[in-house]
Every structure is written in C-alpha cells, then in structure tokens.
Amino acid sequence: MIDLKLLKDDPDVVRQALLDRHENIDLDKMIKLDKQRRSIITEIQELKHQRNALSEKVGKLKREGKEPQELMKQAKELAERVKELDKTQKEVDDKFFEAVKWIPNIPHGSVPVGQGSDDNGFIRGLKKPPDFDFDVLTHWEIAEALDILDFKRAAKVSGSRFILYKGIGAKLERALINFFLDLHTVQHGYTEIMPPVLNPTDCLYGTGQLPKLESDMYKCRDDGFYLCPTAEVPLTNMHRDEIIPEKQLPLYYAAYTPCFRREAGSYGKDVRGIKRVHQFNKVELVKYTVPAHGYEEFEKLLADAEQAVKLLGLPYRIMLLCTGDMTFAAAKTYDIEIYAAGMKEWLEVSSVSIYDQYQARRANIRYRSTKGKVDYVCTMNGSGLATPRVFIALLENNQTKDGRISIPQVLQSYMDGKEYVE
RNA sequence: GGAGAGGUGUCCGAGUGGCCGAAGGAGCACGAUUGGAAAUCGUGUGUCUGCUGAGAAGUGGAUCGUGGGUUCAAAUCCCACCCUCUCCGCCA
Numbered sequence: 333m334i335d336l337k338l339l340k341d342d343p344d345v346v347r348q349a350l351l352d353r354h355e356n357i358d359l360d361k362m363i364k365l366d367k368q369r370r371s372i373i374t375e376i377q378e379l380k381h382q383r384n385a386l387s388e389k390v391g392k393l394k395r396e397g398k399e400p401q402e403l404m405k406q407a408k409e410l411a412e413r414v415k416e417l418d419k420t421q422k423e424v425d426d427k428f429f430e431a432v433k434w435i436p437n438i439p440h441g442s443v444p445v446g447q448g449s450d451d452n453g454f455i456r457g458l459k460k461p462p463d464f465d466f467d468v469l470t471h472w473e474i475a476e477a478l479d480i481l482d483f484k485r486a487a488k489v490s491g492s493r494f495i496l497y498k499g500i501g502a503k504l505e506r507a508l509i510n511f512f513l514d515l516h517t518v519q520h521g522y523t524e525i526m527p528p529v530l531n532p533t534d535c536l537y538g539t540g541q542l543p544k545l546e547s548d549m550y551k552c553r554d555d556g557f558y559l560c561p562t563a564e565v566p567l568t569n570m571h572r573d574e575i576i577p578e579k580q581l582p583l584y585y586a587a588y589t590p591c592f593r594r595e596a597g598s599y600g601k602d603v604r605g606i607k608r609v610h611q612f613n614k615v616e617l618v619k620y621t622v623p624a625h626g627y628e629e630f631e632k633l634l635a636d637a638e639q640a641v642k643l644l645g646l647p648y649r650i651m652l653l654c655t656g657d658m659t660f661a662a663a664k665t666y667d668i669e670i671y672a673a674g675m676k677e678w679l680e681v682s683s684v685s686i687y688d689q690y691q692a693r694r695a696n697i698r699y700r701s702t703k704g705k706v707d708y709v710c711t712m713n714g715s716g717l718a719t720p721r722v723f724i725a726l727l728e729n730n731q732t733k734d735g736r737i738s739i740p741q742v743l744q745s746y747m748d749g750k751e752y753v754e
Numbered sequence: 755g756g757a758g759a760g761g762u763g764u765c766c767g768a769g770u771g772g773c774c775g776a777a778g779g780a781g782c783a784c785g786a787u788u789g790g791a792a793a794u795c796g797u798g799u800g801u802c803u804g805c806u807g808a809g810a811a812g813u814g815g816a817u818c819g820u821g822g823g824u825u826c827a828a829a830u831c832c833c834a835c836c837c838u839c840u841c842c843g844c845c846a
Contacts, residue, residue: 370804370805373803373804373805373815374804374805374814374815376804376815377803377804377805377814377815377816378805378814378815380814380815380816381813381814381815383826383827384814384815384827386826386827387772387826387827388772388773388827389826390772390826390827391772391773391826391827392772392773394772394826395772395773400826403826404826404827405826406826407826407827408825408826410826411825411826411827574764575764575800575801576764577764577781577782698801700764700782702782702783703783704782704783704798704799706800706801
C-alpha cells in the first residue's frame with residue numbers, strides 16, 4: 333500500500349507514478365472518497381466524545397447513589413445517532429480501501445520511464461551472446477537424447493507445461509537447488525527456511541500478488557489456500573503484524589520451494605521445453621531492513637544472486653526494468669538474464685526487487701528503532717535462482733559437439749564428482 | 755471430526771460492567787553509580803488514527819483474537835467465527 337499521506341498531501345506524485353506505470357486508475361475518485369471519509373470521521377468523533385462524556389457523568393452519579401434518568405436518555409439518543417453514522421463511515425471506508433489496494437508502488441527515482449522490455453536499461457554483464465563453432469541444439473532436443481527430461485510422461489501425469497526430471501536430470505536439478513542454498517546460507521549469511529507452500533489470502537495480499545494476480549495463481553477450492561507462486565510470499569509474511577527490534581535487522585532469509593503459476597494469458601507462448609511451466613523450483617532470497625539501508629542492501633542482494641550465475645559460468649547480463657515492466661508492488665527491479673544458446677534468447681533467471689515500505693504497510697511489518705520510534709520496515713527479494721531456466725542454459729550452453737553436457741565445477745561435488753552428463 | 759483449556763501491550767502476566775489503555779514483572783531508552791562493564795537505583799516507555807499547528811505540542815477517537823449484539827457505559831455479559839494447546843477418533 334502506498335502512504336495515504338501522499339494521497340492527501342501530494343497526490344501529484346501518485347498521479348505521475350500511475351502515468352509512468354501506465355496504470356489507468358481514477359485517482360480523483362479516490363481523493364474525493366478520502367475527503368468524504370475524513371469529514372465523516374471528524375463528525376463521528378465529535379459525537380462520540382459527547383457520548384463518552386455523558387456516560388462518564390452517569391457513572392459518577394450512579395456511584396454516588398443517584399439515578400440520572402435524564403442524562404441516560406440524552407446519551408441513548410446520541411448513541412443511536414453514532415450507530416447510524418458508524419455504518420455510513422464503514423461503507424465509505426470499505427469503498428476507499430478497496431480502491432486504494434489497486435494503487436501500485438511509486439517507482440524509485442532511478443527507474444527509467446518506459447513502456448516495456450525495450451526500454452529497460454543495461455547495467456552490466458555480457459553485451460552480445462557468445463559464439464559457438466557448431467550447430468547447437470535446443471534443451472528439449474538434448475534432454476530427450478540424454479533421457480533426462482520426459483515430456484510425454486510429464487504431460488500424462490499432469491498436462492502440458494509440467495516437468496518430469498529423470499535420472500541424472502533429476503539429480504542435476506537437486507544439485508542446483510542444493511548449490512544455491514549452500515551458497516547463500518554459508519557464503520552470504522542467509523538463514524535457511526523451509527516454509528509451507530499453501531498460503532491463505534492475507535499472505536498474498538500482504539506481498540501484493542492479490543488483488544492483481546488472482547487469475548495467475550492456483551487456489552484450493554475447499555480451503556481457500558493459494559499454492560505459493562514464490563517463496564517471497566511465506567518469507568515476507570513470516571513477520572506480518574510484528575514489530576521487530578531494530579537491532580535484529582537486517583534479516584536475511586533463503587528458502588527453496590516449488591512455485592506454482594497458472595501462466596494464464598500466455599497460452600500460445602513458449603510451449604516447447606521448460607521455459608514457462610506451471611510448477612518450478614526456486615531458491616528465493618528475502619531481506620528485511622531499516623528503510624535508510626534499503627538500497628545499499630538491495631545492491632548486495634543483487635550481487636548475491638549474480639554470484640550464483642557467475643559461479644555456474646553462464647553468460648548473463650543484468651537489466652534495470654523500466655516503469656512499464658515492473659510488477660505492481662516493486663519500487664525498483666533488476667532482472668538477471670542468462671543467454672540460452674539453443675533457444676537464442678535471454679532468459680530471466682532472477683528478478684530482484686525492492687518494495688520500500690509498500691509491502692510492509694500492507695502486511696503490517698514494522699520495527700522499533702533503538703530510540704523507540706516505530707516505522708515500517710523495507711522489504712526486498714530476489715530469486716537466487718529459479719532452476720528451470722538455469723537448467724535450460726546449462727544444457728544449451730554447456731553442450732559439447734559429441735552431445736554431452738559439461739557440469740560446472742561448483743556442481744560436481746553434488747553430482748558424485750561427474751564432469752559430464754552423458 | 756468429538757471433548758476440554760486458552761487468545762490482553764515488544765514479551766510474560768493480572769484484570770468478570772463505570773474510577774481500566776489496562777496492575778505487576780521483563781525488555782528497551784535516558785540518567786545516576788563505575789576506570790569501563792555487570793549488578794544496583796531513579797525516571798520514562800503500547801499501537802493506529804481525526805482535527806488544530808511550520809514544528810515542539812495540544813486535543814479527540816479507536817484498539818484487550820475477528821465480526822456482530824445487549825447497555826447511558828464492554829477487556830469484562832450474549833451470539834457466531836478464526837487461531838493455538840491438550841486428550842480421543844480418523845488418516846498417514
């Protein structure tokens with residue numbers, strides 16, 4: 333949620349943010365509702381004040397053994413009016429907050445204004461894809477040849493866009509997960525969490541997937557749970573409705589979870605292979621910090637994710653997303669993309685986002701400063717990394733002329749010391 | 755699914771209709787003490803929010819799991835729901 337003071341005192345900032353993000357939201361209606369709401373509140377509070385004062389008098393007189401009938405009658409009349417107004421206020425309030433939920437975060441000043449991926453900025457990494465001196469295959473061709481992914485049977489047990497890893501393929505997937513977790517917990521100081529992956533509505537609202545991405549998630553009909561679309565959800569909601577002592581900050585969490593996405597609206601796209609699937613594995617990094625250190629920690633988080641790609645020796649680049657390409661709740665986002673030689677595309681393997689206090693406001697996550705002041709924390713997260721695309725890149729970039737895949741050195745200890753998938 | 759117990763501030767915990775935003779303790783902050791620290795002593799200390807104010811602040815309102823109800827007045831009484839714990843059943 334945005335800071336409501338902005339709406340009242342500086343609505344143009346919000347208006348500009350909406351423009352930059354190409355969000356079509358009727359801000360004037362909200363401002364009007366807010367004004368209406370405030371005036372009702374003022375009125376109600378005045379009445380309640382009177383009522384409370386009367387009640388107090390009644391109490392005092394009764395204790396003195398008197399029966400203040402007249403006062404009680406007055407108070408009753410007041411109380412009835414208050415009750416009615418309370419109802420009106422609730423209606424206006426509900427309308428207002430329902431509308432405010434749809435206001436996205438304000439982009440950070442360093443974010444380029446733009447429409448879509450063409451307007452994203454290049455930060456660092458490879459400018460051009462690497463060359464190969466032989467005809468490269470796509471990952472689905474290699475995987476079938478090596479019998480490490482079984483597309484037909486994946487479709488049989490679940491449908492299209494599901495992955496069935498087999499044999500050394502399954503082991504490679506497990507190696508990636510373990511490598512990422514070990515890297516971030518041992519080298520980068522994150523605390524490992526293994527959270528539940530069925531999460532209730534409140535959690536998805538807290539991190540900002542709801543209300544906007546409702547149709548992109550799987551929902552359990554009878555229990556109302558959503559299948560976790562990213563570990564960001566449980567990791568960020570862990571501290572919902574808490575006030576964290578400042579000296580405990582920053583908090584660093586890393587978690588492996590499967591992630592579930594309906595990928596609604598992408599039907600004809602990327603149907604071959606495992607680039608876009610309904611269930612995938614991801615190691616997610618989440619940090620909670622004091623707002624003043626947010627952007628410094630954010631750059632470190634990016635570097636932590638980048639390190640994983642570097643150690644795997646994959647060709648990558650880091651892009652800064654423009655206003656039009658960022659998700660709803662983010663104030664700034666970097667994408668790490670690796671090049672897949674077979675598909676001849678850059679694939680996003682990590683999206684590193686900072687939310688300022690937007691998520692914290694929604695999820696009510698606060699901290700108490702050493703001086704005793706309470707304020708919302710700053711949250712951020714990034715994939716470190718999502719496996720299917722790393723898997724693609726390993727197959728497509730590490731393929732050899734003779735049809736094998738060389739295993740990066742950092743993974744070999746997780747693969748019984750093997751140097752090749754063959 | 756059945757039976758019982760419980761949900762109060764940062765935490766523990768008292769509180770069964772008005773003098774309760776809430777005893778007591780811990781924690782935290784500040785001060786004293788100390789060469790420094792621990793211990794000790796003193797003082798302060800919930801959160802959200804309306805209005806006025808440049809601000810310091812002032813003055814209201816709300817808040818004791820959530821939502822309703824009774825009452826002039828609710829942490830306290832009534833109803834529904836949610837969550838946690840214990841026991842039983844069921845499943846793994």
